[in-house]
Amino acid sequence: MSCLKDLGQNIVLCKKCDLGSMGTNPVLGEGPADSKIMIVGEAPGANEEKVGRPFVGRGGKLLRKTLEKFEIKNPYITNVVKHRPPENRKPKKEEIIACSDFLECEINAVKPHVILALGKTAAEYFGIKSRLSEVNGKIFEIKGIKVVACYHPAAVLRNTNLTDEFNQAIGQAKMAL
Numbered sequence: 401m402s403c404l405k406d407l408g409q410n411i412v413l414c415k416k417c418d419l420g421s422m423g424t425n426p427v428l429g430e431g432p433a434d435s436k437i438m439i440v441g442e443a444p445g446a447n448e449e450k451v452g453r454p455f456v457g458r459g460g461k462l463l464r465k466t467l468e469k470f471e472i473k474n475p476y477i478t479n480v481v482k483h484r485p486p487e488n489r490k491p492k493k494e495e496i497i498a499c500s501d502f503l504e505c506e507i508n509a510v511k512p513h514v515i516l517a518l519g520k521t522a523a524e525y526f527g528i529k530s531r532l533s534e535v536n537g538k539i540f541e542i543k544g545i546k547v548v549a550c551y552h553p554a555a556v557l558r559n560t561n562l563t564d565e566f567n568q569a570i571g572q573a574k575m576a577l
């Protein structure tokens with residue numbers, strides 16, 4: 401039986417790292433369990449924690465608008481880490497490791513053809529160590545899945561010069577489907 405069935409409850413109960421132990425609301429992945437594409441971000445921010453859904457803030461709006469532009473329909477959207485790190489700091493290595501069973505469950509259950517890894521934390525999770533300026537839009541084959549490295553939408557909001565490259569990476573993900 402799919403591990404997705406108990407995933408939500410397991411995440412809610414998880415105390416494997418300090419983030420889980422702080423008692424804040426986790427943000428679960430969402431989307432069809434048979435989606436062809438999985439979008440993986442870093443960790444929820446304040447808006448996501450409030451609403452309990454991934455990518456609902458300004459970066460999320462940019463992401464969702466760009467996915468629509470490329471007619472990428474019904475993606476499964478999730479994050480490397482399911483609880484919001486305080487002050488939106490980057491998740492620590494031990495937090496990423498503590499949360500990795502959940503993302504692995506999602507990947508094994510959804511079996512996406514393509515994963516769009518948004519930002520450095522997600523790219524590094526999949527073993528992509530180079531700078532995003534070098535790998536944005538490149539496709540890596542990881543355990544039989546095409547992983548496309550892509551700038552994080554928050555980085556694009558901070559520096560709109562990255563818009564074309566962001567679009568290019570999402571276009572690559574569409575073509576790889």
Ligand code: URA
Pocket residue numbers: 441442443444445448453454455456457459460479
């Ligand atoms: N940034 C992320 O990486 N994930 C979210 O869900 C929201 C913002």
